[in-house]
Amino acid sequence: xxxxxxxxxxxxxxxxxxxxxxxxxxxxxxxxxxxxxxxxxxxxxxxxxxxxxxxxxxxxxxxxxxxxxxxxxxxxxxxxxxxxxxxxxxxxxxxxxxxxxxxxxxxxxxxxxxxxxxxxxxxxxxxxxxxxxxxxxxxxxxxxxxxxxxxxxxxxxxxxxxxxxxxxxxxxxxxxxxxxxxxxxxxxxxxxxxxxxxxxxxxxxxxxxxxxxxxxxxxxxxxxxxxxxxxxxxxxxxxxxxxxxxxxxxxxxxxxxxxxxxxxxxxxxxxxxxxxxxxxxxxxxxxxxxxxxxxxxxxxxxxxxxxxxxxxxxxxxxxxxxxxxxxxxxxxxxxxxxxxxxxxxxxxxxxxxxxxxxxxxxxxxxxxxxxxxxxxxxxxxxxxxxxxxxxxxxxxxxxxxxxxxxxxxxxxxxxxxxxxxxxxxxxxxxxxxxxxxxxxxxxxxxxxxxxxxxxxxxxxxxxxxxxxxxxxxxxxxxxxxxxxxxxxxxxxxxxxxxxxxxxxxxxxxxxxxxxxxxxxxxxxxxxxxxxxxxxxxxxxxxxxxxx
Amino acid sequence: xxxxxxxxxxxxxxxxxxxxxxxxxxxxxxxxxxxxxxxxxxxxxxxxxxxxxxxxxxxxxxxxxxxxxxxxxxxxxxxxxxxxxxxxxxxxxxxxxxxxxxxxxxxxxxxxxxxxxxxxxxxxxxxxxxxxxxxxxxxxxxxxxxxxxxxxxxxxxxxxxxxxxxxxxxxxxxxxxxxxxxxxxxxxxxxxxxxxxxxxxxxxxxxxxxxxxxxxxxxxxxxxxxxxxxxxxxxxxxxxxxxxxxxxxxxxxxxxxxxxxxxxxxxxxxxxxxxxxxxxxxxxxxxxxxxx
Numbered sequence: 161x162x163x164x165x166x167x168x169x170x171x172x173x174x175x176x177x178x179x180x181x182x183x184x185x186x187x188x189x190x191x192x193x194x195x196x197x198x199x200x201x202x203x204x205x206x207x208x209x210x211x212x213x214x215x216x217x218x219x220x221x222x223x224x225x226x227x228x229x230x231x232x233x234x235x236x237x238x239x240x241x242x243x244x245x246x247x248x249x250x251x252x253x254x255x256x257x258x259x260x261x262x263x264x265x266x267x268x269x270x271x272x273x274x275x276x277x278x279x280x281x282x283x284x285x286x287x288x289x290x291x292x293x294x295x296x297x298x299x300x301x302x303x304x305x306x307x308x309x310x311x312x313x314x315x316x317x318x319x320x321x322x323x324x325x326x327x328x329x330x331x332x333x334x335x336x337x338x339x340x341x342x343x344x345x346x347x348x349x350x351x352x353x354x355x356x357x358x359x360x361x362x363x364x365x366x367x368x369x370x371x372x373x374x375x376x377x378x379x380x381x382x383x384x385x386x387x388x389x390x391x392x393x394x395x396x397x398x399x400x401x402x403x404x405x406x407x408x409x410x411x412x413x414x415x416x417x418x419x420x421x422x423x424x425x426x427x428x429x430x431x432x433x434x435x436x437x438x439x440x441x442x443x444x445x446x447x448x449x450x451x452x453x454x455x456x457x458x459x460x461x462x463x464x465x466x467x468x469x470x471x472x473x474x475x476x477x478x479x480x481x482x483x484x485x486x487x488x489x490x491x492x493x494x495x496x497x498x499x500x501x502x503x504x505x506x507x508x509x510x511x512x513x514x515x516x517x518x519x520x521x522x523x524x525x526x527x528x529x530x531x532x533x534x535x536x537x538x539x540x541x542x543x544x545x546x547x548x549x550x551x552x553x554x555x556x557x558x559x560x561x562x563x564x565x566x567x568x569x570x571x572x573x574x575x576x577x578x579x580x581x582x583x584x585x586x587x588x589x590x591x592x593x594x595x596x597x598x599x600x601x602x603x604x605x606x607x608x609x610x611x612x613x614x615x616x617x618x619x620x621x622x623x624x625x626x627x628x629x630x631x632x633x634x635x636x637x638x639x640x641x642x643x644x645x646x647x648x649x650x651x652x653x654x655x656x657x658x659x660x661x662x663x664x665x666x667x668x669x670x671x672x673x674x675x676x677x678x679x680x681x682x683x684x685x686x687x688x689x690x691x692x693x694x695x696x697x698x699x700x701x702x703x704x705x706x707x
Numbered sequence: 708x709x710x711x712x713x714x715x716x717x718x719x720x721x722x723x724x725x726x727x728x729x730x731x732x733x734x735x736x737x738x739x740x741x742x743x744x745x746x747x748x749x750x751x752x753x754x755x756x757x758x759x760x761x762x763x764x765x766x767x768x769x770x771x772x773x774x775x776x777x778x779x780x781x782x783x784x785x786x787x788x789x790x791x792x793x794x795x796x797x798x799x800x801x802x803x804x805x806x807x808x809x810x811x812x813x814x815x816x817x818x819x820x821x822x823x824x825x826x827x828x829x830x831x832x833x834x835x836x837x838x839x840x841x842x843x844x845x846x847x848x849x850x851x852x853x854x855x856x857x858x859x860x861x862x863x864x865x866x867x868x869x870x871x872x873x874x875x876x877x878x879x880x881x882x883x884x885x886x887x888x889x890x891x892x893x894x895x896x897x898x899x900x901x902x903x904x905x906x907x908x909x910x911x912x913x914x915x916x917x918x919x920x921x922x923x924x925x926x927x928x929x930x931x932x933x934x935x936x937x938x939x940x941x942x943x944x945x946x947x948x949x950x951x952x953x954x955x956x957x958x959x960x961x962x963x964x965x966x967x968x969x970x971x972x973x974x975x976x977x978x979x980x981x982x983x984x985x986x987x988x989x990x991x992x993x994x995x996x997x998x999x
Contacts, residue, residue, distance in 0.1 A: 496896055525898030538889035542722050542911045542994055551907070552897045585994035601893065 161233070162189035163371045164213075164339055169227035171205070171212055171395075174220060182208045182222070184395040190388075192338065195365065195372040197386035197403070199379055199418070201620035202591070205395040206375050210341045212237075214252055215244050231339070249276050253332035257344040259324035263316040269327050270296055270312035276335055296334065303330045304360060321484070322353035329360065333368070340365075343375045350483040350647060355691040358385055359704065377620055379418055380650075380693040383407060384700035391415045403697045421625040422695045423654035426674050429632060431657040433476035439609055439641045440472040440495060445504035447487075447494045464490040466665035467504070472609070472641055479656030479673065480645045481688070487665040488645045492611040495643070496528055497521060508609070526556045529602040533614035535594035539586040545572070545597055546582045552604040574637075575600040576630065592623035596630065603634060610635075611643045616651060628655055649692050653677060661685045722911055726991040736987020742980035746973075750797045759787040761794040762945040770963045780965045782955070788965065791947045792973050798948035800977070802862060802932045802941075803925040809867030810928075811921055814874025819905050819913070821875070822882030833879070836872050844869060848935065862941050866928050877920055881913040914992045922985030926978045949974050 171183040183205040190196045200206040211217050213229055213236050229236040231251065239247065256262040264272060274292035287295070293312070300308035303326040316324060325345060332340060342361065346354040362385055365372050376382050382389060383403065390400040391414065399412035410416050445468045448461040464487040472478055482488040493499035495506050497513050506513045508524060516524065532538035539548060549568045553559040559567045569579055575596040586594055595615060602610055612631065616624040632655060635642055646652050652659055653673055660670040661684065669682045680686045694700045730736055749756070758778075765785030773780045779788035821832035848865055855861050885891060886909065894904045933950020935941040942948055949970050956967030990996045 493892075498892060498895055522898040522900075525896060528896075530893065530896045532889040532893060534889060538893050540890045540894075540908050540912070542992070543907075544722075544725075544994075551894075551899075555897065555899060555903070587995045598893070601897075605897065 163192045163232060164373075165189040165228075165230045166209075166213075167228050167230075169209065169212065169229065170225040171208055171217070171222055172225050173222050181395050183212070186227075186392070186395075186397055188390055188397070188400065190339065190371045190373060192371050193365065193369045194388065195374055195386050197374045197376060197382035197389045198392060199376055199382060199389060200392035201377055201418075201622060203394070204392040206392050207343055209392075210254075210343065210373055210375060213341070214248050214254065215239070215241075216254075249332075249337070250335045251337055252339045252341065253335070253337040254341045254343065255325075255328050255332050255345045258348050259321055259328050260348065262328060263324060265316050268313050268315050269300075269319070273299070273312075273327070273331055273334060276331075296330070299330045299334060300327070302364070303327070303333075304356075305330075320353075321349055322356065325349060325353075325357055326360065329357075329364070333364065336368070337370060339371045339373065341373045341375070344377065345374075346381060347376070347378070351649065351693075352483065352687055352691040354381070355693070358693070361385065362704075378693070379407075379621070380422055380695040380700075383695050383697045384693060384704050391418065407695070407697050417622060419695060421622040423625065423628065423648075423650045424695070426653060426677075427477075427632075427655060427657065429636065431476070432636075433473040433657055435473065437474050438471040439474045439509060440470075440643075441505075441507040442468060442470045442472075442495060443505045443507070444469055445491070445494055445506060446502040447490050447499055448502045463487075463665045464499075465494055468662075468665075468667055469504075470660065470667065470670075472643060474608075474641055475639060476658060477635060477642045477644055477656045479652035479659040480643060480662060481647070481649055481652050481659060482645075482662035483647060483688075485664075486662045488662045489613050491662070492530070492613050492643060492645050496525075496530055496611055498530070526552075526605040527607050528609040528611070529605060529607040531595075531599055531602050531610060531612040531615045534618050535591055535598050536586075536618070538598050539594060539601075541586055544583045544585055545577070548586075548597060549600050549604055552601060556605050558605060571600045571604055574603065574634065590623075591619050592627060595619060595623075595627050599627075599630065599634070603638060603640075606638070607640070609641050609643070611645070613645045614647065615644075617646065617648060624651070631655065649688060661688065722992065722994070725994065726988070729991040729996075730987055733987040733991065735983045736991070739980040739983030739985075739987065742976060743984065746796060746977060746980075747800060749793060750800050753793040753797055757790045757793050759790045761786070761790055761947065763787070763790075770959075770966070772963075772965055779969045780963075782966055783959065783963070786945075788969055791952060792949070792970055795947040795949045795952050795970065796973060798942055798946065799929045799932065799950060799974075802866065802948070803929045803977075806863050806866035806870065806928045806932075807921060807924045809863060810870035810874055810924060811917070812871075813867065814871035815878050815910060815913070815917060817871065818875035818878030819882050819909055822879035823886050823901065823905050823909055825883070825886070829879075833876075836875055839868070839872055859942070862932065862935060865935065866931055869931075870924055870928060874917070874920060874924075877916055878913050881916060882909055885909055885912055911992075915989050918985050918989045918992070922981040925981055926974065929974060929977075 166189070167187045169183055169186045170181070173180040173182050186205070186209055188196065198206040198209065208217065208222070212224060224237055227237070231247070236247065270293065273296040274289070277287045277292040277295065278289065297308045297312055300311065305311050305323065305326055319327065345361070346357050349357060358381065361372065374382060374385060386403045388401065389403050389406040391398045391406065391412065393414050398414045399406060399410060406415060407419070410419065445465055446463070447465040448463050450461055466487070468491055480488050480491065490499055494501050497506070501514060508528065511524070513521065513524060546568055549571050550564055553564060553567055568582065572579060572582065577593065577596055577600070586597065589597065615631065616627050619627060628651065634640065644652065644655055656673050658670065659673050659676050661668045661682070663684050669676065669680065669685045676685070677689065680689055690703070694703060763786060765781065768781055768785035770783045771777060771781045777787050777789065779792065781787055782791070817832060821829045847868070851861055851865055891904060891908055894908050930950050932941050932948055933954050936943070936948065936951050937954065942951070944951070952970035953967065953974065956970055960967050
């Protein structure tokens with residue numbers, strides 16, 4: 161008998177606008193020491209399924225309509241709240257997606273870690289502070305925190321994202337659970353850190369023989385870690401089976417679509433770059449910020465961009481790759497004069513932008529635009545699509561009140577939005593549609609340069625593929641030059657003609673995309689490339705084994 | 708910016724048109740609006756429809772409880788309460804709305820500019836606010852009176868001068884959070900001028916808290932007027948305002964409770980109506996609340 165057996169689970173959300181079937185007749189089982197990956201896009205019901213096991217769903221509106229979840233023979237849905245509290249953390253633990261928000265910033269790491277030991281609902285298992293501390297330090301050591309003794313009393317903000325996720329894992333493991341639910345535990349992390357965390361989860365699973373449910377939207381991530389894969393869409397199971405069968409012999413259309421949507425391989429379109437006719441020239445650009453953090457005396461500064469030079473040829477798509485904190489976004493903003501530069505120059509079509517006063521910049525702003533990462537934050541929530549798209553057109557005098565309607569319709573056609581959605585507000589759209597609106601706004605002024613800052617990293621994988629193709633198509637049609645910033649190397653490879661790797665404010669390496677992929681010179685680049693998870697179980701296992 | 712009339716389903720409309728459509732579906736807010744409208748109309752027409760003159764005394768009658776001749780009773784000088792409440796409403800509503808409007812205008816613009824521009828400008832502007840906060844209100848009023856003498860305009864000025872401070876702070880904190888948002892950065896990269904960004908992208912997104920605070924300000928301004936009148940700055944008897952009537956009513960609460968109850972009801976009614984309308988407006992101006 162399996163450790164966890166979920167049978168015929170139905171969870172409906174009773175909202176004002178009717179009943180939403182979040183999970184509809186889902187059954188699965190997990191054995192001890194086994195990893196089940198639940199893969200699906202946002203809204204597929206993968207998280208709802210797992211949260212229902214621990215009674216973490218908001219009720220109402222959520223109602224478990226039918227089904228059983230037998231955990232070691234005990235039905236989790238029949239537990240009262242006291243029993244549920246014992247199961248949570250004790251037998252089943254959860255690791256959440258965002259390590260930045262899932263730790264309390266006012267309590268030290270160690271204190272949060274030993275909390276479940278000291279305030280345990282089961283009186284028998286309460287430990288005294290000294291034992292708890294010792295246990296916690298051992299565990300911190302096990303999850304790879306260096307000098308756990310000293311780090312015990314540190315606060316969450318003193319840890320990096322990857323370290324926080326390690327702490328979260330330690331927290332989940334402290335009561336020796338038998339089932340670990342990982343809800344996108346690496347989505348918010350850089351690719352090299354992601355590789356480390358995945359490895360850690362795998363190692364811990366082996367040494368502790370726990371069952372793992374690994375929720376992810378990324379098939380590449382689960383390829384190396386899962387024994388079984390379950391693909392969900394719209395609340396139902398589309399396909400379930402052994403990892404290799406799902407990856408190599410998928411029978412379901414949706415699974416095939418998911419697999420096909422993973423950006424892989426080189427850019428298919430030819431390189432349109434015109435040689436030696438740079439649109440943008442950056443020379444020795446430095447952008448420093450004042451450092452207000454603890455221990456700095458206010459005179460030191462954070463060197464976000466520390467002497468970068470680059471040429472962006474007309475018609476080129478230049479990929480800029482780097483991990484968080486590498487200064488890649490700041491570089492993009494500095495080129496557009498959105499972040500104040502400390503020194504160096506940015507030349508756009510022969511004009512040094514830094515010499516211009518804000519008013520003089522306005523005509524140049526029309527010629528260079530930006531696409532932002534988060535389509536939820538980059539649109540004014542109180543402006544309709546029509547207003548958002550009409551604003552740049554009217555402001556720059558590209559349209560007047562007679563032809564504005566027609567121009568907005570044209571833009572909506574360009575980015576693939578239906579005219580009937582013109583007077584809707586951003587919140588009524590999905591993430592992908594919002595990104596289309598944001599792209600529409602960026603191309604409204606007929607710019608020559610577009611800086612795209614992680615334009616697809618907040619999107620589901622199938623949507624991501626659509627948006628990437630849309631970007632490629634628009635670049636082609638409107639003859640755009642693009643700086644494409646991303647942390648996702650596969651995406652950059654798929655879209656760019658040339659790639660630059662950035663680390664700690666400096667360009668580490670640059671070159672033609674395929675040449676760089678085939679033969680990275682710098683160690684940092686090699687590490688980055690090695691850490692990319694492959695959506696291929698055999699190759700992925702080989703990669704991990706060699707890594 | 709050209710905003711055309713609603714022509715078809717797919718025509719772009721503005722936030723305000725949508726808000727109006729949504730407000731019309733919110734019956735509680737409409738009720739509030741209707742009550743406020745009624746109060747305003749009555750106040751405007753008071754000189755023609757009031758049953759008595761506001762200074763008509765009947766000392767022999769004295770304070771009487773509600774009767775057929777005097778629906779809401781009379782005060783100790785035998786003056787008709789209904790008449791006095793109606794006249795009082797003229798003063799209170801005018802003060803409430805105008806002084807709040809003044810505070811709203813200065814506070815929102817000041818706070819938005821300070822929060823948006825930031826840096827030294829922000830520091831200077833907010834220190835001015837701090838200084839104004841620190842100034843004892845009484846001394847400020849007395850100073851104004853010494854310099855300008857008694858004047859109803861001065862009343863608006865004095866109330867406006869204190870009420871905009873909190874508004875400015877609320878708006879500033881909102882704006883500081885907003886200006887880091889990507890849609891504001893997107894507006895920058897479109898080349899919009901700072902003022903256009905403040906007007907089109909920042910202020911509409913601060914409306915929620917501003918509206919709520921405004922609906923709370925209006926009644927407090929009405930009571931502040933009573934205090935100023937007591938100091939001699941506002942209006943003088945035999946003229947009346949709701950604040951003054953309530954003040955007198957409190958003094959004689961035990962013998963003549965209706966002198967307190969009826970002006971109290973008038974003020975509460977306004978407050979309720981304002982709150983309903985304010986909540987409705989806040990929801991209507993937030994596109995994220997459901998459209999139906």
